[in-house]
Amino acid sequence: MTISTITQQSANRAQPQRSLELALAAARTAADHRGQDILVLDTRAQTPLFDYFVLATGTSRRQLHALSEEIDHRLQDELHDRRLGIEGYEESRWIVLDYGNVVIHLFDEETRQYYRLEELWADASRVNLS
Numbered sequence: 001m002t003i004s005t006i007t008q009q010s011a012n013r014a015q016p017q018r019s020l021e022l023a024l025a026a027a028r029t030a031a032d033h034r035g036q037d038i039l040v041l042d043t044r045a046q047t048p049l050f051d052y053f054v055l056a057t058g059t060s061r062r063q064l065h066a067l068s069e070e071i072d073h074r075l076q077d078e079l080h081d082r083r084l085g086i087e088g089y090e091e092s093r094w095i096v097l098d099y100g101n102v103v104i105h106l107f108d109e110e111t112r113q114y115y116r117l118e119e120l121w122a123d124a125s126r127v128n129l130s
């Protein structure tokens with residue numbers, strides 16, 4: 001983690017409404033592109049490192065790539081936020097998009113069932129997407 005990453009996270013941490021806006025935009029974008037089992041977890045009470053997890057399942061490698069790219073487009077180009085990192089894009093079983101206080105997890109079904117992040121973070125409250 002770099003100094004600029006920590007500085008950006010601290011600045012974003014002071015703006016919980018902005019984090020929620022980004023998380024909901026990512027979730028809605030996933031829904032618009034046929035993501036399944038979409039869930040937003042409010043993790044602020046569990047960790048100081050990030051505010052929200054967004055989880056979604058895709059049905060194929062192609063769909064996971066499309067979800068990743070569309071979420072990036074929405075958050076970067078339309079909402080003017082900056083992605084800090086991406087992992088798993090090449091393997092395409094679990095893609096992680098790191099936006100600092102919002103971390104987006106895109107899974108294939110088998111990988112999501114295996115890791116069960118929603119159970120690991122069961123104490124986090126679920127955000128209503130409607």
